[in-house]
Amino acid sequence: MNPREASCLAIAEEQYGVLTTTQAREAGLSKGAIRRRILDGSWELVCPKVIRVGGAPDGWRHRVMAACLAVPHSVVSHRTAAVLHGLEGFRAREVELLTTGRWVPTVPIATVRTTRYLPDEDVAGVDGIPATVPARTLLDLGSVCNLPVVRRAIQDAIGRRIVTFGQLDDMLTRAGRKGRPGTAAFRTILSSVEVDRPQTESGLEEVCLQIIRGAGFPDPVRQHPIVIDGSRKRLDLSYPKKMIAIEADGFEFHSSLVDFLRDRARQNALVALGWRVLRFTSADAKRPNRFLADLAELTSSQDGPFPRSVQL
Secondary structure: OOHHHHHHHHHHHOOOOEEEHHHHHHOOOOHHHHHHHHHOOOEEEEEOOEEEEOOOOOOHHHHHHHHHHHOOOEEEOHHHHHHHOOOOOOOOOOOEEEEOOOOOOOOOOOEEEEOOOOOHHHEEEEOOEEEEOHHHHHHHHOOOOOHHHHHHHHHHHHHOOOOOHHHHHHHHHHHOOOOOOOHHHHHHHHHOOOOOOOOOOOHHHHHHHHHHHHOOOOOOEEEEEEEEOOEEEEEEEEEHHHOEEEEEEOHHHOOOHHHHHHHHHHHHHHHHOOOEEEEEEHHHHHOOHHHHHHHHHHHHOOOOOOOOOOOO
16 A cells, blocks of 8 residues: 555545545546546545545445535534434434535535524534534524424433533524524523523422423422532422422432432432432333323322313
8 A cells, every 4th residue: 555545545534434526636646546446446535525445434434524525625514423422312323514605515415504694613523523512503403403392402411410500591693593593492492491590400399390380280390409518409390398309210310329329318308308209211201191290199199289270
């Protein structure tokens, strides 16, 4: 192998096995040398001016990188970026790009959209692939997904600390303008979170709150302050007058095992103080009847039940 081809392979190794013809030329190969390698099957032209070197896998991420290299000034966006960020509800299928370029080549393996607004702060590398940051991704999803899908993605991203509510609010302020794709859905979801009361700190808490409301229970207090072992803490959701605490419980909503165990110690302290604790898990989010029945039992066992608008 000559040094020029070795340089091309080194470049491709950093880019999921693909490189542009321009990169190959800059490494010293002539147009004829590139063409010969394509014709003899050593290399494969997978997109306009993008080559996959021999032996490189043909996986989804490899196609994503190839498409990104084929479109000038482009980044991975929308559902593709959602997959890269690990957001709930998205699979490695589509290849979607966003570009600020005026000239957009035809790329059969990708859907390419143009935008006039894509500042550097909205772009970050994810496993070596340029992509929209989580907040921008969630905004853009509103233009290609229905409202429940976007809402679930936002709740998941907040719950797993991929993004904060503040970052989403900032994104709406910066990029969300009338007529921009995705803005209407994004604004609708964010405005559904009341701003005159403390916000829930994870997507799972928000799901729990919506399920409680949907079943007809009165709104619980969010982030109720309480002193435990001399330290000021907050309960996820609660009915203070009935001494009922509801804690969102899932390992994925804790930053570490230490946090997970600390929550268990906190539950013991709450019980010692006379609180009755219900834990709401991700399984309850999918099948809430058992949780709602337990909540109904607790609320009925002291000082009488809540008004019977409750629907189990």
